[in-house]
Amino acid sequence: MATESKLDKNKISKENLKIHEVHKPEEMPDWITVDELARFLHESLKPYEDTVEDIKRAIDYAFSDAEGxxxxxxxxxxxxxxxxxxxxxxxxxxxxxxxxxxxxxxVDPVARGKGIGGEIVKYSFDKAEGDVKLHVEYDNPAKKLYERLGMTTKYAEMRYTK
Ligand SMILES: CC(C)(COP(=O)(O)OP(=O)(O)OC[C@H]1O[C@@H](n2cnc3c(N)ncnc32)[C@H](O)[C@@H]1OP(=O)(O)O)[C@@H](O)C(=O)NCCC(=O)NCCS
Structure with a gap:
């Protein structure tokens, strides 16, 4: 079931945004758990959402200190x-x-179109060492945002689906 956003709509702005950079579980802010973050992403990614389990798997990968x-x-x-x-x-x-x-x-649906997503993506480009790639559906309006932030599509992604 979708959980109701607890954000105060009057406070939603780039100026009130604080970005936390987290590399390991101990660095999670004390007001959110990994499970809550995975559920937040699952809800906010709709209609392009992944399962909570897959999102948690990705978070575990990001926190891993294994080689590569x-x-x-x-x-x-x-x-x-x-x-x-x-x-x-x-x-x-x-x-x-x-x-x-x-x-x-x-970005939480109630907070979209106010520059929050752009700020978070820009921060990530700045912090990532080296180039960044991503997949986006052709019809996802997020594609426009990525282009505005300087991303290009030089290669066609091709898949052999089994
Ligand atoms: C993509 C997303 C993160 C953008 O966040 P945001 O805070 O609305 O982004 P910004 O306000 O910085 O920029 C808005 C841009 O995003 C695009 N956008 C995508 N979905 C949007 C929405 N529902 N409302 C407003 N803008 C949206 C617009 O094209 C807009 O570009 P423009 O300003 O040139 O018109 C957000 O819309 C979202 O969470 N979408 C659902 C999940 C998703 O599709 N993620 C990307 C998967 S590849």
Whole structure:
């Protein structure tokens, strides 16, 4: 069941946004757990959502210190409520493909169109070491935002689906 956003609509602005950069579970802000973050992302990614289990798997990967793994999470906060979140994964394939994959970015539906998503994505580009790639459906309006932030589509992504 979708949970009602607890954000105070009058406080939603880029100026009130605080971005937390999290590399390991101990760095999570004390007002949100990994499970709550996964549920927030699941709800806010709609209609492009992944399951809570898959989102948690990605968060575990980002927190991993195993060779070639890792990444980081960004949590956008307004008054101890999540307003947006991003998951960036590091891959060991730099030199062949970009070493960073922006896997999830989502902003609470009540907070969209106010520049919050743009701020979080820009922050992630700044923090990621090396280039960043991501997948976006052709019809997702987020594509416009990514282009505005300087992303290009030089390659066609092709898949062999089994
Ligand atoms: C994509 C998303 C993170 C953008 O967050 P945001 O805070 O609304 O972004 P900003 O306010 O910084 O920028 C708005 C831009 O995002 C795009 N956008 C996408 N969905 C939007 C929405 N529901 N409302 C407003 N703008 C939206 C618009 O094209 C807009 O570009 P423009 O300013 O050039 O017109 C947010 O819409 C979202 O969570 N969408 C659902 C999840 C999703 O699709 N994630 C990306 C998967 S690849």
């Amino acid at each position: 793994k890792g990444g980081f999470i960004l949590i956008g906060e307004i008054e101890k409520q999540p307003v947006g979140a991003l998951v960036m994964l590091h891959t060991d394939m730099g030199g062949y493909i970009p070493p960073n994959i922006l896997l999830f970015i989502a």
